[in-house]
Structure formats: structure tokens, C-alpha cells
Amino acid sequence: MPASPDPFDLVIFARVVNAGSFGGAAEQLGLPRSTVSRRITVLEGLLGEKVLQRTTRRVVLTEMGQRILVPAEQIAQEIDGVVAIAEHRQAIPSGQLRVSVPADLAGISLAPMLAAFSVAYPEVQLELDLSPRYVDVIAESYDLAIRVDGAVQDQRLTTRHLIDLGIGLYAAPSYLQRRGRPDDPRALTKHDILVLLGGGTPIPWKLEKGGEIIPTDVKPRRVAANSYELLFRLAMLGAGIAAMPDLFAAPHAAAGELVRVLPDWTMRPATVRAVFPSRQLMPRKTRAFLDAMLSFLKPSTPRDPAFAEAARALGFGDGSLPL
Structure with missing residues (x-):
């Protein structure tokens, strides 16, 4: 049984066929032409057959190449779909956002900020836990928790000071x-x-x-x-x-x-702090919520235009939020 090929080699193969040349595929993928050629050679070695016939002007599919083209294109499309989702989520906050907030803070002071956030970012489904307990952010799959006083003991969590x-x-x-x-x-x-x-x-x-x-x-x-x-x-x-x-x-x-x-x-x-799993690779939805919290608690903090516009749409004048 031949070894399984690297899925990315199949993507490169599909790109070569789509572009009609090694050079065109290299440009699409942002890779050196030599790398594209080498990966196709590795793919052929694993399959035990040629998938492309190279000529000076073009590439021609072999019978094996014709057989694997459709699944290779499907893999390429799936990867493109994953990249598109990631790009969208980084550009526009979206998805479910689970946040633990003390009930008093949310009920008395944060309601205007939460309303403006929900209007500013309609693709975010905000789920709030207002129970008095300290949730386990990682084990319970929370994106963020707001804590009032008390030291944060979990070394896996990142802490951001919001306000005293x-x-x-x-x-x-x-x-x-x-x-x-x-x-x-x-x-x-x-x-x-x-x-x-x-x-x-x-x-x-x-x-x-x-x-x-x-x-x-x-x-x-x-x-x-x-x-x-x-x-x-x-x-x-x-x-x-x-x-x-x-x-x-x-x-x-x-x-x-x-x-x-x-x-x-x-x-x-x-002291009011935000705690979350990691500052690295933070989802756009979490960063948007943190920024909205900070701009609400500290009005001098720069405010995202979408958040400011939502505040105005809700009748908060020039974008300032009532406490």
C-alpha cells in the first residue's frame, strides 16, 4: 500500500492543472517554481506513477493525473473554504461569544454597552453567564470572563486590567x-x-x-x-x-x-479584570468585546467606528454611552 500523499501536494497539483503551468501555480500559491516542481515529483513518487507530462509549453495530465484531479480539486476547495472563513472572522467579528460577567456589573452598568455591541456586530451571538460563581474559562469553553477583585490563579489564563x-x-x-x-x-x-x-x-x-x-x-x-x-x-x-x-x-x-x-x-x-485563554491568535469577536468594554469604562479610549455608530443609532448622542 503506497504511503498517503501530503494534502498540500494535491492542492499544488490541482493549482498546476488550473493554471496550466508550474510558473502560474507558483504565482498563485506564493511559492518558488522549484518548490512546486519538487512537490509534484514527491507526489508522483508516493503514488508510483506520473501525474503530469511536462513539455516546454504546457503540462498534460496522465491517466493517473486524470483520476486524482477531482479529489485533488475538492481538497483545494475545502482548504479555500477554511481560509475564507478565517479571513472573514478576522475582518468581521462573528460566531458565538461566551462571556461570564458579574450580574451586578452587567445589570446596573453594562446594559448600554452590551446593547451597542449587539447592534455593532450582528454576526456575533453573545451568550452571557451572570451567575456569581467563578467559571472555569478553559474547561467550560468561555471566550472571556470579567472578574472583580480576587487574584487570578490559573497560569493558563491571560489577564487584562480594565478599571479600578x-x-x-x-x-x-x-x-x-x-x-x-x-x-x-x-x-x-x-x-x-x-x-x-x-x-x-x-x-x-x-x-x-x-x-x-x-x-x-x-x-x-x-x-x-x-x-x-x-x-x-x-x-x-x-x-x-x-x-x-x-x-x-x-x-x-x-x-x-x-x-x-x-x-x-x-x-x-x-479592580475589574478581563481573563481569557490567550492573547495570541485572539478571535476578532473577543477582541471587539474587550475593546468595547474598555472604551465604555474609560471613555477616553479610542472607540471602534462600528461601536460608536451603534451607540448613536441607539440614541446615545455622539456615541457616548450612558452609565
Whole structure:
């Protein structure tokens, strides 16, 4: 039984026949003419017969050449199809994009960005996982995961820093009218505190100003939940004071729906990262999503024209996205 020929040698053979010469095939393939001739010789050696008769002016198919031409052309067409798919996916983001995003971040802040992305790149089927668990990006075939705080332990993953979210204390005007406005972190213990849970444990508040750090006792809390979004809604309704990212609260503070409490005091920011399998050979769809996220979180970042146009089409003025 003869050894199996190299599929690329069959592609070269089909190109020679199609071009009518070794030189024409070499030009189509971007190879030296000597390489084309040598690969045909290798193919013939494996098959044990000539596939082409060379003359000074043209090449002529032998009987063996006639027999293998159709399957060789089919292989060439399949390879051309693979190349066309790859070229299209690199030029135009397309295909299924699986992304894990914290539910609070997606629900409160990212909805406008996600809407603009879906309009800008209609050939991408965006699948979002909003569960609180840390998905295994590689084992579960995710293209990308957005992580808030926490170190990335998996050495197989590449990390990209997106933004550090400032965190402040916020309350509704109705609450402050009813309970008064604290003028010192120590006065917070006399207020209705809305506390975030992490792993079932209340996350402490540590307020800092000018190097002074004051821990706040959050045990006499009014409500504790493992959802920033719920605490945000409760604060908006006047149920108490909540610590929340400025990204969530700033637009509502500007509209007078929330008030920054103890504005001179800050809390440790929350780091938002993107993690993905590899920066090398990153699919265009993943790169487009990363760029859209970055331009949304950092408006000074250059924005893809398709994404900016989609934002305008959705009524976001000059392409800026509402938070």
C-alpha cells in the first residue's frame, strides 16, 4: 500500500492543472517554481506513477493525473473554504461569544454597552453567564470572563486590567431628610446600613482620608445581601446607606436621586479584570468585546467606528454611552 500523499501536494497539483503551468501555480500559491516542481515529483513518487507530462509549453495530465484531479480539486476547495472563513472572522467579528460577567456589573452598568455591541456586530451571538460563581474559562469553553477583585490563579489564563472602581457611600435624599447626614465615619453606627455579603460574611467598611483609616462596625446592619444591585435599589428607595461603586451611583447622584455621604472619605477601590485563554491568535469577536468594554469604562479610549455608530443609532448622542 503506497504511503498517503501530503494534502498540500494535491492542492499544488490541482493549482498546476488550473493554471496550466508550474510558473502560474507558483504565482498563485506564493511559492518558488522549484518548490512546486519538487512537490509534484514527491507526489508522483508516493503514488508510483506520473501525474503530469511536462513539455516546454504546457503540462498534460496522465491517466493517473486524470483520476486524482477531482479529489485533488475538492481538497483545494475545502482548504479555500477554511481560509475564507478565517479571513472573514478576522475582518468581521462573528460566531458565538461566551462571556461570564458579574450580574451586578452587567445589570446596573453594562446594559448600554452590551446593547451597542449587539447592534455593532450582528454576526456575533453573545451568550452571557451572570451567575456569581467563578467559571472555569478553559474547561467550560468561555471566550472571556470579567472578574472583580480576587487574584487570578490559573497560569493558563491571560489577564487584562480594565478599571479600578472607586467606592463611596450613598443614600437617597429622602433617607437623609429622615435620619440626618453623618458628618464622621463613627456616626455611621447610628444609621441604617446596607451591607454587601461576600461568602456569607459582611464585607467591612474601611474609610480613609489623609492617611487616617477608620473601620466601621457593620454588624448593626439593617440589610445584608450578596447583591450590589439589590443594595443599590434599596438605597435608591431610601432604606439606608450603602457602599457602592461610583460607576453605579454617579449618574443617579448627578440626577439628584442619590447623595454621596462623607464625600471626603474613600474606600479601597475594586479592580475589574478581563481573563481569557490567550492573547495570541485572539478571535476578532473577543477582541471587539474587550475593546468595547474598555472604551465604555474609560471613555477616553479610542472607540471602534462600528461601536460608536451603534451607540448613536441607539440614541446615545455622539456615541457616548450612558452609565
